[in-house]
Amino acid sequence: MDDHSLGVLMKFDHYMPVPIHFGWGRLSELGEVAASLGRRALVVIGRGSVRRSGALDRALDSLKGAGVEAVVFEGVPPNPTSMVVYEGARLARSERCDLVVGLGGGSSVDCAKGVAVAAVGDRPVWDYVTGELPKKALPVVAVPTTAGTGTEANPYAVLTNPDIKEKRALNRPPFTYPRASIVDPELTLSLPPRQTAITGMDVLFHALEAFVGNRSQPVVAAMAEQAIRGVARFLRRAVRDGADREAREGMSWACTAAGMAINGGGTTALHGMEHPVSTHLDVSHAEGLCALSGPYLRYLVDV
């Protein structure tokens, strides 16, 4: 790999304000973290896996133990839509929530970011995607249960507008940065092999794209390298044996490191090409990336 720290006349900005609480069992600290940000949390989850795994109960216990009330918003689909965000925001307002917890895969956390903006904004969330600047947002705590999007370490929330068949990132720092993220590898233990594999490839492509992109800089390169090495070492192991704790931990860190890499470096044409694919076809983001990666990587080798 090129050493991006050896450049001359470097000029770059770096900003990553999210406190990351990384380690086994740290879901138990959710209540303490949340209590520093609010008193009544909207807990945004997907379609039931965090219920089945017990993660939701543990999260609710932790919140209750710290004196934080919780309202659960359940049913976020794999590609969260502006309509789902609207429903979540409406619930947050009617329940007078002052905090949003995103517990689940990237879709739940991204939806939580959208809800946090829409709940206190006076416009539909898509206006904030396309250019309107929020004046405020509820604080978000991100608790990822997959090693995939890295949304816990950046201000991006990928949302879909089904009316115009468009998928774009809500990217409104500082409001869409989580105010804190809990990255607990234990939460990934129940992820099935296929999901582990494709979300792990999302990690790889975040790191690769940030590294080769024209906004790469030393911090981006360092985080990307951590992520690429982590995927190379641990992804196969995590797919073959989901109970391999060292591999799960390695992938959780690779995911967060890749999230930090795209925080500074962004993504490139591969993610740009993928978003229309998973908007128009019934595939996940990671499946779309895998399908497009062959031609993209051949293009990279050529340039």
Ligand SMILES: [Fe+2]
């Ligand atoms: Fe991605």
